[in-house]
Amino acid sequence: MIITVTLNAALxxxxxxxxxxxxxxxxxxxxAERPGGKGVNVARVLAALGHAVTVTGFAGGATGGTLRDHLARTPGVTDALCAVAGATRRTLAVVDAxxxxxxxxxxxxxxVTPDEWAAFLDAYDALVRGAGVAAVALCGSLPPGVPVGAYALLVRAARAAGVPVLLDTSGEPLRRGVAARPDVVKPNAEELAELTGAHEPSRATRDARRRGAHAVVASLGAEGLLAVTPEGTWRAVPPGVVRGNPTGAGDSAVAGLLSGLVEGLSWPDRLARAVALSAATVAARTAGEYDPRAYADTLPKVTLTPS
Amino acid sequence: MIITVTLNAALxxxxxxxxxxxxxxxxxxxxAERPGGKGVNVARVLAALGHAVTVTGFAGGATGGTLRDHLARTPGVTDALCAVAGATRRTLAVVDAxxxxxxxxxxxxxxVTPDEWAAFLDAYDALVRGAGVAAVALCGSLPPGVPVGAYALLVRAARAAGVPVLLDTSGEPLRRGVAARPDVVKPNAEELAELTGAHEPSRATRDARRRGAHAVVASLGAEGLLAVTPEGTWRAVPPGVVRGNPTGAGDSAVAGLLSGLVEGLSWPDRLARAVALSAATVAARTAGEYDPRAYADTLPKVTLTPS
Incomplete structure (x- = not known):
């Protein structure tokens, strides 16, 4: 079972x-209305790939209730969100037809109040120490009230439980989380530059790894992924430019990396899967979903280059 | 007790x-989140003026549940909304700071399905025939599925029960509703022009009255109200231009007219109250609320001119 954490889940x-x-x-x-927040999106893709996923983080208010109703109707996803008194946020995308x-x-x-945060830490610790936990993904921004070092705590708790942990966030929460030595971080180009001060991707990626992450996978939009790992360094590039909506492409890449890790795939195979899922998400009609046919079609065409 | 009908209530x-x-x-x-739809806004103002109000119409889904939770916390307002399978709409105002x-x-x-509409008609008929009903307000647009002649049916049912009825809508539902001879219609300048084809307010107002309404009160924005009634014709004008947000000003005018009718005020006194409530709504900090101090201050300064 894979756990995804979404501290600032959304409708x-x-x-x-x-x-x-x-x-x-x-x-x-x-x-259109659907459950959101990065970890929830990752969970949906993992479930579609056939993995059992448990979603945790916070939910509250009527919007939180609606989010949980949607999750209850998503096969393969177990809801372990912690209740908060405040209402789950909405995000609104206005599409100009x-x-x-x-x-x-x-x-x-x-x-989030200090008591709610403390209750979440206890629940999270019990979850990661549970039987059959294969990996944890920590995803997205922090809601007001959650300490900026939150992800560092969650990375350490996962590592103490012997569970591989992937971190996908930005800014100061990323900086602090990286120092706690997660197994993988997946910044995009902007997050990477903010973390390291370097704008050249291969230099910035190596720098990010020196800050503590065991592997750094940088998502570079249409140019695919650049991975610096203990097994080597690769660029993984999709076949041609994919037109469409990039919403959720990064979350699909996380699901690809995490499912590949859990299935024991090599780094090049994990990267190919992540790139193909990303491209299939950009190509999908519905924002944030992936097109299974485009995924199957793209997977064998991803170019892997050691660098 | 006053009944307000909001067929397309909103969050x-x-x-x-x-x-x-x-x-x-x-x-x-x-x-900010609050219950909305014209009839719900009218009910809130009536309750603030000390009248007992029953709100009916449709509510459904999680958004409908949230709407009803808000109504349950509004003193003086009784929730008699009918459940529908679809979800109550949201309206979103994005304010540029x-x-x-x-x-x-x-x-x-x-x-709204035909069965849901039929169930509403039964519930409405029972409501207007109940003890102590002083007036009915029929407010706002029709949701999909409700027949365009809906308000004509609701006007006739109120008249058959001997209850005064005010209609505030637009387009074809207004045209058909007027023909059913409501006691009062309150179009704005645009709705009046669409109904009658006349752009000169006094001509258009007289024309609207000939189409069936016993009294027509046209709301003309900063120029106040123009009323053509069985007792006479008046212009009611606020003292000077009021700066602020006009959202809900028309609904406050309806509440003023209706409360004045129920309290047995003369037409000039009803119009003065409607104009003062409108101005106090434009002046209020929160969109759609009225400022009680501005109301008390404006009421004696409204200019009534027979015309």
Whole structure:
């Protein structure tokens, strides 16, 4: 079983409008609603790949209830979210049907109290020490009230339990989390530059590894992945430019890396899977889902180059 | 007791963002949530004026549950909404903190099935025939699935029960509703022009009355109200221009007219109250609420002119 942690889970809404005009009134022609937050997205892809996943983090209020109702209807996913008094945030993507462009509005999330955080730490510790836990993914931003060193604590608890741990976050929570020596971090180019101060990807990736992570997998958009691992260094590149919506492509890459780790795949095979899942997510009609046919089609065409 | 009908009730959300830029990602700095839809807004003002109000219409889904939780916490308001399988719509106002401008995104609302509509008609008929019903307000747009002649049916049922009925809607539902001879209709200038084809307010108001309404009260924004009634014709104008947010000003005017009718006030006194409540709503800090001090201050200063 794989655990994904989403401290700032969300109810993701997508509104389609004929054309977005500031200061005007719009009739929304299409409303889509689904559970969100990076760890929840990773869990959905892992479940689709056939892995049992347990989702934890925080949920509260009516929006949290709706999120949990959605999770209860997702096969392969077990809900182990901890209740908080505040309401789970909404994120809203407004899609302009004319141009296809998206405008994003993200609520900040509930303020987590010290008692709620302490209760989560206990529940998390029990989860990672449970039977049959193969890996943990720690994903996304921190809600208000959660200490900035949160991910460092969660990385150490997983390592103490002997469970491989992947970290996907940004800013100061990433900086502190990396120092706790996670097995894998997966920054994008911007997060990597912010962490290391270096803008050249291969230099920045090596630098990030020196800060404590056992392996660093940098996601470079259309240029694929750059991985610096104990087994070697690779670039993994998709076959040609994929057109579509990049929402969730990074989360699909995390699911690819994590499922590959749990299945005992080599690093090149894990990277190929991560790149193919990313490309199949960009190509999918629904934002954040992946297209299984595009995945099967892309997987053998990913180029792996040792570097 | 006053009944307000909101067939397309809503959960009103207000997001404050530092500055709204299409195609960018925004962190929402402030989230406000409250029950909405015109009849619900009218009920809130009536309750604040000391009247017992029963709210009916449709509610469904998690958003409907949240709406009903809010109503349960509103003193003076009784929830008699009918359950539907679809989810209550959200309306979202995005306020640009830099300019103060608002961008509005309105979900269409749940599709009401023929069985749900039939169940509502029965429940409504029982409500208006109940003891102590002083007036009914029929407010707002129709959700998908509700027949366009809905308000005509509801006007006739109220009249058959001997209960005064006010209609505040637009387009074809207004056209059909007026023909059923409601006691009062309260169109704004645009709705009045659409109904009658006349753009000159006094001509359009008289024309609307000839179509069946016993009294027509046209709301003309900063120019106040123009009323053509069986007792006479008046203009009611607020003292000076009120700066602020006009959201809900029309609903407050409806509450003023309805409370005045129920209390047996003369038409001039009803109109003065409606204008003062409208102005106090524009002046209020929170969109859709009214400022009681501004109301008390404005009421004696409203100018009534027979015309």
């Amino acid at each position: 993701d809404l997508t509104y389609t409008v004929p054309s977005l005009t500031p200061h005007a009134t719009h009739r929304v022609t299409e409303v 004319r141009t296809g462009d998206t405008t994003q509005l993200n609520e900040p999330g509930p303020t | 009103d959300l207000t997001y404050t963002v530092p500055s709204l830029t299409p195609h960018a990602t925004h962190r929402v700095t402030e989230v 830099r300019t103060g401008d608002t961008t509005q995104l309105n979900e269409p609302g749940p599709t």
